[in-house]
Amino acid sequence: MVCMKTWTEYSANIEDYYEWISRNNSKLFGKLSVLSFNGIDLASNTDDFYQYCCKELYRSLQFPEKYNIYFIINEKLIDMHSKVEHYKKCWKKIASEIDLSKFELGWEVGYEFGNQFFYAGIAKTSILNMADVLKLVNARPGKCILFVSKNNYFEKKCIDDKFVASYIAYNQYGDIDYSKCFEQCSLKHDLGIRYGTTFSESELALIFHSNDRYDLLNDDVIKAACSGNIV
Numbered sequence: 563m564v565c566m567k568t569w570t571e572y573s574a575n576i577e578d579y580y581e582w583i584s585r586n587n588s589k590l591f592g593k594l595s596v597l598s599f600n601g602i603d604l605a606s607n608t609d610d611f612y613q614y615c616c617k618e619l620y621r622s623l624q625f626p627e628k629y630n631i632y633f634i635i636n637e638k639l640i641d642m643h644s645k646v647e648h649y650k651k652c653w654k655k656i657a658s659e660i661d662l663s664k665f666e667l668g669w670e671v672g673y674e675f676g677n678q679f680f681y682a683g684i685a686k687t688s689i690l691n692m693a694d695v696l697k698l699v700n701a702r703p704g705k706c707i708l709f710v711s712k713n714n715y716f717e718k719k720c721i722d723d724k725f726v727a728s729y730i731a732y733n734q735y736g737d738i739d740y741s742k743c744f745e746q747c748s749l750k751h752d753l754g755i756r757y758g759t760t761f762s763e764s765e766l767a768l769i770f771h772s773n774d775r776y777d778l779l780n781d782d783v784i785k786a787a788c789s790g791n792i793v
Contacts, residue, residue, distance in 0.1 A: 616692040
């Protein structure tokens with residue numbers, strides 16, 4: 563059996579770290595930094611990588627017990643005229659396939675884009691449940707937006723159509739534009755999350771405003787990440 567290898571990386575500038583990032587983003591985007599948790603040889607170790615991410619996230623945050631993971635998930639209707647699909651929206655549809663008992667389910671909002679109809683829903687859970695969040699994201703690739711925050715976005719004054727829509731933007735190909743979400747997170751001193759995976763390797767990255775580094779993250783973790791040791 564091949565053993566999973568893991569390591570942590572840090573970059574002060576997101577545009578230097580991700581080659582695919584457009585340099586046409588706003589000036590704010592150039593002030594974002596990245597702390598990423600990486601693993602290779604994951605063919606039979608996916609659950610181990612989830613647990614690794616959960617542990618690294620917890621020890622990377624300042625006062626981790628104060629944080630929650632929020633995620634916004636997008637579901638496209640197959641038939642925009644279907645009463646059943648409009649009734650199920652997001653959470654009823656997903657709950658028929660995935661256990662959502664560890665998540666606090668919130669607002670759902672419907673909207674049209676490119677002659678198609680979508681529902682977006684927001685939920686939150688403890689950062690200790692990161693492994694369960696990643697299982698959900700893996701089951702819904704390209705449909706989830708994740709971020710970590712101390713803010714309580716489930717207050718009635720926060721959660722509405724406008725709030726959910728502010729995190730959802732699309733590029734010219736109709737895919738979620740995660741760069742817009744990262745900008746939105748940085749404006750509120752939150753950490754955006756990017757999760758990417760292939761058959762044999764995965765990455766969980768925290769995206770944050772460089773000015774918030776010392777308030778949000780454990781500096782010892784960042785210093786260790788700069789060494790680039792693989793374990």
